[in-house]
Amino acid sequence: GQSLEQPSEVTAVEGAIVQINCTYQTSGFYGLSWYQQHDGGAPTFLSYNALDGLEETGRFSSFLSRSDSYGYLLLQELQMKDSASYFCAVPSRPARQLTFGSGTQLTVLP
């Protein structure tokens, strides 16, 4: 089966940098995805890492270490609108269906 662990809550101030970690256990690893979900909203895709290293997309970056079964999402220059839940997810066999972590609630303070 698959399991993912991420912190339940993270708090930071506007303009700061925050890192949300995710460790996973899965049979047959394909990659690690990150999603953002605002209260009452739909989850939206942020990034996907299939290979080791850092992927940067604007203020958001995502990192993967397959040997450590670990990844993180890095948010820079935090804004109030970044307050949301962030989920890591892994595709699973047989059809690469996504299994989600329990989510990290990020609160950005003024």
Added chain:
Amino acid sequence: EAGVAQSPRYKIIEKRQSVAFWCNPISGHATLYWYQQILGQGPKLLIQFQNNGVVDDSQLPKDRFSAERLKGVDSTLKIQPAKLEDSAVYLCASSLFQLTGELFFGEGSRLTVL
């Protein structure tokens, strides 16, 4: 490009009643998913369709939940009879390429069972 459409957005029912949710995926997306998201938790996959065939329904409580995807386009998820623990948001998602881990989610249907 239109997103994933779901209805109704909200539904309140009594336990043992039935309810149905509808989803229309993004045009051209062959894969459709139904997820259940309980408050404070991550989405949990209920069923995955590839065109109109079921790929994975291992976590679907088949004694009360059913889903279909006729003609490989829109889909319905039904719960009958509902239990209190079915209170959740039911999210529909679709994807074009499964290799990228990118799903497109609808806004969800929030179910409250009293």
